[in-house]
Structure formats: C-alpha cells, structure tokens
Amino acid sequence: MNWTLEVVRVPVSDLDRAKEFYGGKCGFTVDLDDEVAPGTRIVQVTPPGSRCSIALVSGLPPLPGTRTMAPGTLHGLQLCVTDIEAAREKLVAAGVAASPVMHMGPGGWEEGKGPAWNSFLGFEDPDGNGWILQEAPTELSER
Structure with missing residues (x-):
C-alpha cells in the first residue's frame, strides 16, 4: 500500500488574502474555492509541477484525533x-x-x-x- 502526501493544510486567518498570496504572488494554481458546508470554505492551491496541494481552510473543525493550528x-x-x-x-x-x-x-x-x-x-x-x-x-x- 502506498502512502502519498497529497494535501497539506496551511493555517491562515484570511482566505481571500491567502488565496491572493499563493495564487497571485507565488503563482500556485487555484484548484478549488468552495463553501463545502455552511460556514466551511476550502481554497486549495497547487505549486507549479507539484502533486501535493495546499489547503487553506476556514470553519472546518479538527478531525477527531487531530488538532487545529493557529494561523502563522x-x-x-x-x-x-x-x-x-x-x-x-x-x-x-x-x-x-x-x-x-x-x-x-x-x-x-x-x-x-x-x-x-x-x-x-x-x-x-x-x-x-x-x-x-x-x-x-x-x-x-x-x-
């Protein structure tokens, strides 16, 4: 069985500002910007040439057994x-x-x-x- 690193969550305080930084300034592809449930928004960006994406998340509680990191x-x-x-x-x-x-x-x-x-x-x-x-x-x- 393979274990692949596909997505890394990056804690941010402002999704629009982070989307502009990673997508606009760093040149990452914005793959997804969606409210997946009421009050829960995910912006997913991918560095050029990478298989691993970065998830910028707002309103998503931690999965049981995990913790949420503070922005920065x-x-x-x-x-x-x-x-x-x-x-x-x-x-x-x-x-x-x-x-x-x-x-x-x-x-x-x-x-x-x-x-x-x-x-x-x-x-x-x-x-x-x-x-x-x-x-x-x-x-x-x-x-």
Missing part, C-alpha cells in the same frame, strides 16, 4: 525548484519578501548558491507561515 504557526515546509535565483526573482517581483539565496558553509549560513542540493531561501505568507525553497538538480542522477 506552520514553519519549515519545503518546496524544491530547479532554478532558485529565477524563483527568487519571481517572488520578489510579485512583492514577496524572500531572503537572499543562502547555502550552508563551514561557518554556517552563507549568502550565495552552494553546490547541488545546498541552495536555499526563505519567505513567509501574510500570516507568518514559513516556507523554504531549495534548489534541486534537474537530473535525478545528481541525487
């Missing part, structure tokens, strides 16, 4: 891109406050690209949920 408390979600400098340029041009491209060097984080798998940047959504972008090689043989 989700950190460390990581997306991979094949050209981190181009991705940063696109984010910054859209008004996203993205960090410089960094890599892990002998003394810790250093500005600039590193070797394969060692180039990162960070940004936050309007609620403060933190994202990491990592440059991944275009060829699987580079893994």
